Amino acid sequence: MARILKSRGVSISMQKLDPYLNVDAGTMSPYQHGEVFVTEDGSETDLDLGHYERFVDQNLTSSSYATTGQVYSAVIASERRGDYLGSTVQIIPHITDEIKRRVHQVAHESKAEVVIVEVGGTIGDIEGLPFIEALRQMRSDVGRQNVLYAHVTLLPRLGVTGELKTKPTQHSVKELRGMGLQPDLILLRADSFLADGIRAKVSLFCDVDESAVVPLVSAQTMYEVPLIMEEAGVGELIMEKFGLTANAPDLEEWRHVVERIKHPARQVKVALVGKYVELVDAYMSVREALYHAGAYHDVGVDIKWVESDLLQSGAEDQLAGVDGIVVPGGFGYRGIEGKIQAAKYAREHGVPYLGLCLGLQMMVIEFARSVAGLKGANSTEFDAHTPHPVIDLLPEQRQVFDKGGTMRLGSYPCQLVPGSRAAEAYGQEVVHERHRHRFEFNDLYRKALTSKGLIPSGILEDEDLVEIVELQDHPWMVATQFHPEFKSRPNRPHPLFRGFLSAVIKRSEERAASVPLQKERVA
Numbered sequence: 001m002a003r004i005l006k007s008r009g010v011s012i013s014m015q016k017l018d019p020y021l022n023v024d025a026g027t028m029s030p031y032q033h034g035e036v037f038v039t040e041d042g043s044e045t046d047l048d049l050g051h052y053e054r055f056v057d058q059n060l061t062s063s064s065y066a067t068t069g070q071v072y073s074a075v076i077a078s079e080r081r082g083d084y085l086g087s088t089v090q091i092i093p094h095i096t097d098e099i100k101r102r103v104h105q106v107a108h109e110s111k112a113e114v115v116i117v118e119v120g121g122t123i124g125d126i127e128g129l130p131f132i133e134a135l136r137q138m139r140s141d142v143g144r145q146n147v148l149y150a151h152v153t154l155l156p157r158l159g160v161t162g163e164l165k166t167k168p169t170q171h172s173v174k175e176l177r178g179m180g181l182q183p184d185l186i187l188l189r190a191d192s193f194l195a196d197g198i199r200a201k202v203s204l205f206c207d208v209d210e211s212a213v214v215p216l217v218s219a220q221t222m223y224e225v226p227l228i229m230e231e232a233g234v235g236e237l238i239m240e241k242f243g244l245t246a247n248a249p250d251l252e253e254w255r256h257v258v259e260r261i262k263h264p265a266r267q268v269k270v271a272l273v274g275k276y277v278e279l280v281d282a283y284m285s286v287r288e289a290l291y292h293a294g295a296y297h298d299v300g301v302d303i304k305w306v307e308s309d310l311l312q313s314g315a316e317d318q319l320a321g322v323d324g325i326v327v328p329g330g331f332g333y334r335g336i337e338g339k340i341q342a343a344k345y346a347r348e349h350g351v352p353y354l355g356l357c358l359g360l361q362m363m364v365i366e367f368a369r370s371v372a373g374l375k376g377a378n379s380t381e382f383d384a385h386t387p388h389p390v391i392d393l394l395p396e397q398r399q400v401f402d403k404g405g406t407m408r409l410g411s412y413p414c415q416l417v418p419g420s421r422a423a424e425a426y427g428q429e430v431v432h433e434r435h436r437h438r439f440e441f442n443d444l445y446r447k448a449l450t451s452k453g454l455i456p457s458g459i460l461e462d463e464d465l466v467e468i469v470e471l472q473d474h475p476w477m478v479a480t481q482f483h484p485e486f487k488s489r490p491n492r493p494h495p496l497f498r499g500f501l502s503a504v505i506k507r508s509e510e511r512a513a514s515v516p517l518q519k520e521r522v523a
């Protein structure tokens with residue numbers, strides 16, 4: 001929705017209201033919620049904010065994300081301060097007011113014409129009630145003509161008969177009405193084609209115009225969804241409801257990216273070595289950043305998800321067939337030695353390598369152990385008594401005991417070293433990138449490592465912290481202490497992912513060219 005409004009020149013902003021009690025997404029397991037996304041201003045959020053930023057190509061801020069935990073903490077703090085002296089503090093109006101205040105704040109800060117607010121969870125969840133009620137009140141606060149309610153429902157398909165069932169949609173609309181809300185637009189999610197008559201049926205039972213019942217069948221790439229919605233008339237419907245006039249939608253650039261993603265000229269294979277390979281959501285932004293860079297180079301990126309535990313005794317079996325290796329971020333000891341093996345394999349075999357946060361730490365540890373002769377080198381996160389803590393906490397981090405929101409978070413400037421691969425990829429001298437980690441490259445080992453060919457190619461100047469490292473004698477082995485994946489957009493792929501994929505493509509072409517030669521030799 002945001003993309004199609006933006007394509008008309010309407011200014012937009014977005015917000016996710018997450019009804020769970022956690023104060024932020026930072027302490028939640030990727031098993032349950034997928035990746036933790038980080039905004040420029042250092043807020044740890046649900047991965048949906050990553051989608052928002054990618055779809056609208058706009059940085060969002062901490063205001064764009066609110067949970068029940070944040071809302072209640074704010075109201076209870078006000079109560080303790082005595083802001084409500086004399087009153088009974090209640091869900092309505094105090095909690096609902098705080099929710100509305102946060103919605104207005106996004107509108108105020110962004111000055112956007114339209115703010116799209118998504119409430120997480122499912123209609124009927126107990127935790128969701130105050131949020132739905134707040135949005136209901138919004139209708140009289142800002143005027144009926146200024147609020148549009150869109151309801152996303154699922155049409156399950158019965159395996160035996162292949163029939164799509166509208167009952168859950170009917171029931172959730174009934175439930176919504178019980179809360180005083182009537183949807184203006186119903187988006188029907190289905191895994192495959194909707195038979196004739198389904199829209200009419202939903203329209204009749206749910207009292208929504210048939211033109212406002214929009215099928216959303218799973219697409220080949222999610223970037224196609226705005227095009228499908230535009231085609232279905234959603235853009236016009238919203239414009240009409242709000243009485244907005246604007247330009248005709250310009251989705252050309254977007255269409256081009258979608259075409260490239262759907263029909264790449266050729267494929268390359270990249271291994272993503274992670275702890276949660278059964279759960280691609282945990283590496284959502286990394287996956288998307290690879291796809292964006294692929295679209296830029298007109299190649300499809302075939303990601304081989306490799307479970308790091310499988311690499312512990314050597315990486316040959318899993319990594320022999322790939323043209324690039326990515327080691328993404330992570331926490332905790334499990335899978336570490338496997339990731340170190342992946343870095344070793346990349347270094348020894350000249351395979352392009354991109355390390356992201358933990359991926360930098362793995363590369364440094366491997367280099368320290370294998371090249372600089374620092375036996376037993378490690379991060380103090382994994383071995384508190386390592387003889388060579390090449391990755392360690394900064395002294396000020398040692399005093400921090402709370403887990404929530406206490407990492408180095410959000411955007412920091414990074415000075416690039418001229419002539420390095422990183423500087424070449426960015427084509428800039430200073431860049432700003434987002435962080436989410438506790439441990440750092442240990443400066444005490446900088447000399448020992450650089451003298452052997454590890455190049456610190458990005459530095460946080462004020463504190464002289466190493467932010468990027470790369471290898472001198474290698475086609476492309478670059479790793480960052482920050483998370484470049486958070487800033488990649490389909491229409492503006494991240495420079496480091498672009499640079500990495502250039503190297504991957506080069507290697508895959510060289511390998512393809514060398515195969516017939518080898519065959520000839522055998523013949």
Ligand code: GLN
Nearest residue numbers: 329330357358437438439
């Ligand atoms: N666990 C590491 C640290 O805290 C890396 C974090 C990450 O990859 N995001 O420094």
